[in-house]
Amino acid sequence: MSRPETSAVRSGEELPLETLREVLRGRVEGDLNALEVTQFPGGFSNLTYLLQMGESEYVLRRAPLGPVAKGAHDMAREYHLLEKIHPVLSVAPQPLFLVEDPQILGSPFYLMERRRGLVVRTTIPAEYRSLPDAPRQMSEAVADTLAALHAVDIDAAGLRSIGRPEGFNARQVGGWAGRWRRARDLLKDSGDLPPPAELRDELVIAWLEAHTPEESAHTLVHNDLKLDNLMLDPADPSHVVALLDWEMTTVGDPLVDLGLTLTYWTMPEQPGRGINEIGANFPGFLNREEFIARYAQRSARHVTSDSVRWYEVLGHFKLAVIVIQIFARYRAGQTSDPRFAPLAAQAEWLILEAWRRISAEAMGDGGEVHPTDE
The missing domain is CATH 3.30.200.20 (Phosphorylase Kinase; domain 1)
Known part of the structure; x- marks a missing residue:
């Protein structure tokens, strides 16, 4: 291994x-x-x-x-x-x-x-390049792990008490909106972000608040499930050795997890890491609709491209908040990690991408909004 x-x-x-x-x-x-x-x-x-x-x-x-x-x-x-x-x-x-x-x-x-395995980040690793089905198998591994996580019996495992599942979606919007505004306040004189009217961040927040759905179910929610938080068997990209980074895990709506996973899955760049050659935009990987269908099949949940859109917008917004909070620490000199330097631009991209998806829904576009769409 x-x-x-x-x-x-x-x-x-x-x-x-x-x-x-x-x-x-x-x-x-x-x-x-x-x-x-x-x-x-x-x-x-x-x-x-x-x-x-x-x-x-x-x-x-x-x-x-x-x-x-x-x-x-x-x-x-x-x-x-x-x-x-x-x-x-x-x-x-x-x-x-x-x-x-x-x-x-x-x-x-x-x-x-310590578990031994392979973490796949932005390119297909050498171990998988001779395996023609590796992109599909990695895609299915992410969707299947998400479904398995959501299948855990939170009552039998004594996990229901780790969060407050009732009203989870509304609290998500309020909590992340507050974090965004506090981070923006720290950066308001830095010039790192455009004015709110140009960025449309408050419009995204208002849309999320106005369209908040009731929870689809109450399950374990990892809150950061993505391919590079999985450790895979180097000889078998369909076999997950470990799921990592449990710091934000709680109980709530499983589709909040799906929305954030899709956010990562459809991004042309991963935060701080440059061009991304993994995910829906590349040959052999499940595209957005195929990923949703795989998760729906494995989880036995009724999920469609349209029904998950609110959760994707929330996913884009949450990731924007996470990266801008990290950038604010970097700007304040609390960390010198050079990977944090481009995060303000990526937070801006995420907010604008959330707005593009909202705008596409308003125009009745049932298809995927691509990063280059205006």
């Missing part, structure tokens, strides 16, 4: 090795004197590291550097979620132990098992 991509630890995000050895002593197997730490390069939120001690390997998760929003990046919550989800969903990694004292590494953190 292949090793997951890791890199040297980014400057300013190093872990204090001697302190870490003391925390790990008696809790893990392996030679602590041989401890090596590398960093997983993907993701823009929590920091994730690979700990190697000879033959023993573990994954460490901690919150990002700098101030974080209240309730965000809650390592204890994520750890306890995985404690409940791992026994009922095999793709959820097993958490091992939690350290809540923020003085040790600068924030609470936890260790979980």
Whole structure:
């Protein structure tokens, strides 16, 4: 099995090795004197590291550097979620132990098992280039994992209490709108975003508020399920080894998950990573309609291209909020990660793409709105 991509630890995000050895002593197997730490390069939120001690390997998760929003990046919550989800969903990694004292590494953190596999980001990896069905199999793996997640019995697993499913959709709009406005306020004098009238962000918010549907069901919601949050078998792109990044998981409307997944699936660029050669815009992958149909089949839910449009607009808006919050931290000097520099432009694109989809619906266009449509 292949090793997951890791890199040297980014400057300013190093872990204090001697302190870490003391925390790990008696809790893990392996030679602590041989401890090596590398960093997983993907993701823009929590920091994730690979700990190697000879033959023993573990994954460490901690919150990002700098101030974080209240309730965000809650390592204890994520750890306890995985404690409940791992026994009922095999793709959820097993958490091992939690350290809540923020003085040790600068924030609470936890260790979980390391799983071996391949993370696919913006291009088809070498391992899959000789497999003609790999794009379709990866597409189906994403849709099928989404359906499996939504099939978890939240009552039997003791998960209903992790959120408030009633009124979930309305709270989503209100909560994300508030986060957007706060981030915009931080950037209002920076010139990084156009004026609201030109950006049409308030029009998107108003449309979401006016068209908020009742929840289609109450299920587990991952809130960030996309291809590069899956770890795949390097020899079999249809086999999911792990589903990662559970920090925003809650219970609510499963179509909110589908809408955000479709947002990623149809984007020509992934945030901070340049051109995207994975997803609906490329040959061999399921297009938007095929992806929706696959999810509907596997989940036994009645979902159509039109019925999911509100959820896609919300997905575009949510991702715009996430990236602009990260950019605001970057602009304030709370992180120096160069990947964050283009995120203001990508937030702008996401808002305008949400507006294009709203406008297409208003004009009675039942087809997909492409990024180049005006």
